[in-house]
Amino acid sequence: MRLADFDYVLPEERIAQHPLEPRDSARLLVDRGSAAPLHRHVSDLGDHLRDGDLLVVNDTKVIPARLKLHRATGGAAEVLLLEPLDGERRTWEAMVRPAKKMKPAEELLAAGRPLVRILRRSDAGDTMIVELMGEGDPLALLAAYGEMPLPPYISARLHRQERYQTVYANEPASAAAPTAGLHFTPELLASLAARGIETAKVELVVGLDTFKPVSADDPRNHQIHSERYRVPAATAAACAAARRVVAVGTTSVRALESAATLGVAEGRSRLFIHRPYEWKTVDVLMTNFHLPRTTLLMMIDAFVGSRWRTLYEEALREGYRFLSFGDAMLLDRSLS
DSSP: OOGGGGOOOOOGGGBOOSOOSSGGGSEEEEEETTEEEEEEEGGGGGGGOOTTEEEEEEOEEEOOOEEEEEOTTSOEEEEEEEEESSTTSOEEEEEEETGGGOOTTOEEEETTEEEEEEEEEOTTSSSEEEEEOSSSOHHHHHHHHEEOOOOTTOOSOOSOGGGGSOTTOOEEEESSOOGGGGGOOHHHHHHHHHTTOEEEEEEEOOOGGGTOOOOOSSGGGOOOOOEEEEOOHHHHHHHHHOSEEEEESHHHHHHHHHHHHHSOSEEEEOOOOOSSOOOOSOOEEEEEOOOTTSHHHHHHHHHHTTHHHHHHHHHHHTTOOBSTTSOEEEEEGGGO
């Protein structure tokens, strides 16, 4: 494997800056193996699923985790909270800028008041451990001072914060949205249920690898960051009974395959899915289009092989919108 194997040219104008309304009006590229893919919309998803299929979604909730702060010297600072390290959500692993200048015990200010204290550099060395300061519920502090952590390739302002949140989001935890799930509406979920397609939930807290690029020439040498996952017993049982397991997004895939591979329903996973990989649970994947040279694209390659290139070329040729607020594709690994 070489990192260059996962490169492709993504024109800047193809990176979606705004979500579509309604959510399920996004386009859906339907994989048909050696046959030409179909061009549909997410609202048509039910037409391409079967009786006995199980839809699995990641119900993690995005927190307003990006904090734009100031140092006591007046210089600007930014903290992106990645994951709470205690039950009270006071201590966090975070990405901090400017990281090289930060010292333990330094306090960063919001509206002239201390909000974040630097505790130390993490054991991994690429993040920091910080403490949220101030009175009251930490989530209330984040609601007051934080912003939704949109990816850096989205420069447009998000006017409605809930558009970077799935309609089924539950536990506040993640520093990024499980973006394939952004396409779903309550009406679409109800129409799928009416067709006999059940929905089950998992949780994967989206963390550092969403933001960390792969730099190793051989991607197998990339050190993937651990993420917290949970697969409820009811979901595991439903997967075992399903005709096909249809995962919504790569984060749902990682939760399901981590539980199956590690044999533990809840915990932390460093599972790095790339070829060759023995799939254990997921049969069909609905996912957005991903950045070049990323672990997410390597997962797609493991799922459908080099066919991803043909599908991406088709999507670019047909004007699909890419990345977090972009369109989606429906992949079937049995067609490989």
